[in-house]
Amino acid sequence: MNAKNASIRYTTVLPAKYVEELKQLTAKKFIPSVNSGIREAIEHYLSEARRELYAQKMAEAAKDPKFIERTLDTQNAYTHVDSEVGGQW
Numbered sequence: 111m112n113a114k115n116a117s118i119r120y121t122t123v124l125p126a127k128y129v130e131e132l133k134q135l136t137a138k139k140f141i142p143s144v145n146s147g148i149r150e151a152i153e154h155y156l157s158e159a160r161r162e163l164y165a166q167k168m169a170e171a172a173k174d175p176k177f178i179e180r181t182l183d184t185q186n187a188y189t190h191v192d193s194e195v196g197g198q199w
Contacts, residue, residue, distance in 0.1 A: 129144065132144040132147045132148065135147060
């Protein structure tokens with residue numbers, strides 16, 4: 111297994127209510143296991159956190175006149191390419 115996909119055992123404390131709900135979802139075969147449910151929840155959380163951080167960085171960048179200038183210059187440079195594919199980007 112490569113380092114990018116390596117798994118690490120990590121102990122955490124979860125509210126009993128959450129664990130019980132995960133066990134119920136496992137019993138109903140909605141999720142494969144409690145561990146899988148926790149992993150999916152973390153993946154979802156991290157995805158949302160990354161999306162929020164990106165939005166914050168873009169909002170910050172939008173305040174930078176040089177960033178706006180570079181973005182508009184790049185957009186204008188590729189206008190003819192966009193028109194060649196019918197604007198389907």
